[in-house]
Structures are given as C-alpha cells and as structure tokens.
Amino acid sequence: MRIVIIDDSGARAVVLEEGLRDAGYNDIHVVPPRGAFVARLERMAPDVVLMDLGNPSRDTLEEMLIVSRALAKPIAMFVDQSDESMIGAAIDAGVSAYVVDGLRKERVKPILDLAIRRFNAFARMQAERDDALTQLADRKTIDRAKAILMRTRGLSEPDAYTLMRTTAMNQGKKIVEVAAALITASDLMGGVS
Numbered sequence: 001m002r003i004v005i006i007d008d009s010g011a012r013a014v015v016l017e018e019g020l021r022d023a024g025y026n027d028i029h030v031v032p033p034r035g036a037f038v039a040r041l042e043r044m045a046p047d048v049v050l051m052d053l054g055n056p057s058r059d060t061l062e063e064m065l066i067v068s069r070a071l072a073k074p075i076a077m078f079v080d081q082s083d084e085s086m087i088g089a090a091i092d093a094g095v096s097a098y099v100v101d102g103l104r105k106e107r108v109k110p111i112l113d114l115a116i117r118r119f120n121a122f123a124r125m126q127a128e129r130d131d132a133l134t135q136l137a138d139r140k141t142i143d144r145a146k147a148i149l150m151r152t153r154g155l156s157e158p159d160a161y162t163l164m165r166t167t168a169m170n171q172g173k174k175i176v177e178v179a180a181a182l183i184t185a186s187d188l189m190g191g192v193s
Helices: 010-022 037-044 058-071 084-092 105-153 157-171 175-188
Strands: 003-006 028-031 048-054 075-079 097-100
Touching: 003 010, 003 037, 010 028, 010 048, 010 105, 028 037, 037 058, 048 058, 048 105, 058 075, 058 084, 075 105, 084 097, 097 105, 105 157, 105 175, 157 175
Parallel strands: 003 028, 003 048, 048 075, 075 097
Antiparallel strands: none
C-alpha cells in the first residue's frame, strides 16, 4: 500500500512515518505542501493520504480540502486545534478521519484503518445511490417510451413493454437503449411524448 504524508514539519512527519513502519508499511512518501504538489500527488497514485496540518490557517485548510476532493482516496487529517466549521468543511470535502490533537505513533495504524474503512463505506453508498438514480432515470425513459407506443400504436402498457423488450433482445441492446431511441425518433417526427 502506497501511503503519502503531506507535511511541512519534518518532526511531525517522522511520528507518522514511524507509526506506519511499526505497523508494517514501507511504501511511504513525505510530500511538503508546496508548489505543484497536487499534481505530484496524483502522479504518485497513493492508496491513502495522511495530512498533518498542525495548526492550519483557513487558507491552508481550504487548500488541503481541494486536495481531498481531487484525489478521491482515503484521507486522514491530523490537526492540533479545530472548530466545528473546520470539521464540517473536512467532512464535506471527503476526509475519512479527522483527528484533533492525537498525533502519536501508536495511534497511526488504527486511524489509517478507520480512514480506509470509512472511505470504502462511503464509496459503496455513493455507488449504490448512483445505481439507484440510474435505475430511476432508466425507468422514466422506459415509461415515456411506453406512453409513445401506447398513444401512436394503440397498445396496452404490457404490450408496449413486450414490444420494446422483444426489440431489445432482437437487436442485442438494453431495453432502455431501445426506449431512448424510440423517444428520439418520436421527437424527430414531431411527436409529443
């Protein structure tokens, strides 16, 4: 597992690195948050990112949250002090673990594990949500196409669906593809759908 530590304070990065090495991780890279470090991070393709911000200014925190959104990887953020708005901003940006005043090497592995689990759970929920939204959109497309067939060909709803399903099977397409093509053709012909 490739782990990147974003840290501009060498002493604090050492604590994280020691904790990771003690836990058996060896592919560890420390990157200072300077210059084009986001592009560098993307090229490194880390599996997990640990951000050690110490006492971040608002600007530094905002910059780190942009990194969080860009990477879409498990991220644990360590800060010495925080407030509710900073915590909220970190969560909104997708930070998986936000640790206030808890930088000790023996805590690094459990926090890393937590960040990975929370990230994976959130990614699963997003995938399930996206799948449900796609299914809903497909259902609406199919219903609209059925309505066109019912109106233009005088078919019942079951017959309209059967016709689309049979056409899809004969053409080796998904029924939603046939439905979308039917809607497009109806729109081109000036039909009201």
